[in-house]
Amino acid sequence: xxxxxxxxxxxxxxxxxxxxxxxxxxxxxxxxxxxxxxxxxxxxxxxxxxxxxxxxxxxxxxxxxxxxxxxxxxxxxxxxxxxxxxxxxxxxxxxxxxxxxxxxxxxxxxxxxxxxxxxxxxxxxxxxxxxxxxxxxxxxxxxxxxxxxxxxxxxxxxxxxxxxxxxxxxxxxxxxxxxx
Amino acid sequence: xxxxxxxxxxxxxxxxxxxxxxxxxxxxxxxxxxxxxxxxxxxxxxxxxxxxxxxxxxxxxxxxxxxxxxxxxxxxxxxxxxxxxxxxxxxxxxxxxxxxxxxxxxxxxxxxxxxxxxxxxxxxxxxxxxxxxxxxxxxxxxxxxxxxxxxxxxxxxxxxxxxxxxxxxxxxxxxxxxxxxxxxxxxxxxxxxxxx
Numbered sequence: 001x002x003x004x005x006x007x008x009x010x011x012x013x014x015x016x017x018x019x020x021x022x023x024x025x026x027x028x029x030x031x032x033x034x035x036x037x038x039x040x041x042x043x044x045x046x047x048x049x050x051x052x053x054x055x056x057x058x059x060x061x062x063x064x065x066x067x068x069x070x071x072x073x074x075x076x077x078x079x080x081x082x083x084x085x086x087x088x089x090x091x092x093x094x095x096x097x098x099x100x101x102x103x104x105x106x107x108x109x110x111x112x113x114x115x116x117x118x119x120x121x122x123x124x125x126x127x128x129x130x131x132x133x134x135x136x137x138x139x140x141x142x143x144x145x146x147x148x149x150x151x152x153x154x155x156x157x158x159x160x161x162x163x164x165x166x167x168x169x170x171x172x173x174x175x176x177x178x179x180x
Numbered sequence: 181x182x183x184x185x186x187x188x189x190x191x192x193x194x195x196x197x198x199x200x201x202x203x204x205x206x207x208x209x210x211x212x213x214x215x216x217x218x219x220x221x222x223x224x225x226x227x228x229x230x231x232x233x234x235x236x237x238x239x240x241x242x243x244x245x246x247x248x249x250x251x252x253x254x255x256x257x258x259x260x261x262x263x264x265x266x267x268x269x270x271x272x273x274x275x276x277x278x279x280x281x282x283x284x285x286x287x288x289x290x291x292x293x294x295x296x297x298x299x300x301x302x303x304x305x306x307x308x309x310x311x312x313x314x315x316x317x318x319x320x321x322x323x324x325x326x327x328x329x330x331x332x333x334x335x336x337x338x339x340x341x342x343x344x345x346x347x348x349x350x351x352x353x354x355x356x357x358x359x360x361x362x363x364x365x366x367x368x369x370x371x372x373x374x375x376x
Contacts, residue, residue, distance in 0.1 A: 067354040085355045149345035158268040158285050
């Protein structure tokens with residue numbers, strides 16, 4: 001699948017520029033956008049994540065996206081009936097996909113210094129194949145936060161919420177990065 | 181059970197986006213018998229939401245009032261926690277409170293202002309049938325005296341919702357979530373009324 005996307009975009013290792021200037025520009029750009037984490041922030045993100053049950057939070061977060069922002073239904077015709085709250089909450093496709101999305105977040109938690117790299121291919125997929133408006137990534141991030149708040153309750157103290165928001169903002173930025 | 185979409189019988193979109201085109205035999209449409217759908221040919225149709233979706237429906241208002249009745253007793257804690265989180269998670273909001281001695285979570289000025297904010301929210305619940313008219317004075321206050329950028333209403337709303345989720349996880353279902361989100365957005369629109 002990834003080879004198909006790269007072939008479609010015309011970029012292959014053979015054709016992409018390898019000039020020293022090009023390489024140096026990529027390094028500068030990555031250094032500029034790379035998010036910096038203190039040790040405290042790293043441990044806060046881990047502490048939040050280890051309390052997250054993907055099987056509960058994933059389905060809850062995606063269900064909330066579809067219910068709270070109903071226009072997002074436009075991307076999920078394959079799930080069948082998602083046009084009422086009841087239908088969304090009973091829909092197996094929604095639940096399964098919620099788990100897929102949260103599982104993808106795990107990759108970023110494991111490698112917080114390479115969030116852009118982790119999501120480059122997924123970003124290009126969402127842009128070129130799925131044609132998802134990147135505004136939706138922010139909506140999903142908000143619903144993930146609410147779903148986590150339901151699960152963690154007061155364990156999500158203000159500092160944890162702030163650090164988690166910083167982390168999700170980096171993920172949203174990475175998911176938007178290949179839209180050009 | 182009829183959903184909101186099945187009441188639309190006009191061709192145009194009164195409000196909100198249509199679904200992607202799908203087959204008339206899709207499970208979502210089987211019971212609708214073509215009502216509320218707009219055919220686009222080739223055996224495909226789309227659903228358009230009704231105009232009612234763009235403002236608070238009667239069901240939304242009932243949901244808001246019922247949830248508020250459950251949580252009103254904790255309004256002070258909710259306000260304090262929501263404001264505390266806003267100041268920590270969105271530090272740019274601190275620029276409106278440079279006159280406070282202490283901006284830390286749960287501090288005295290934060291608690292006092294949390295009460296002020298939630299009193300306003302309670303007032304809005306009681307005036308839910310006419311937010312624009314009912315909140316004119318508050319709108320003038322925010323527009324001419326406080327001059328808070330309306331983008332911040334969304335930020336505070338988000339933090340209020342997070343606090344609802346934390347304090348009332350069982351009651352803050354997705355249905356309550358959407359009703360409260362719509363209500364706070366309508367509240368924000370009413371507060372923005374006098375800005376320009």
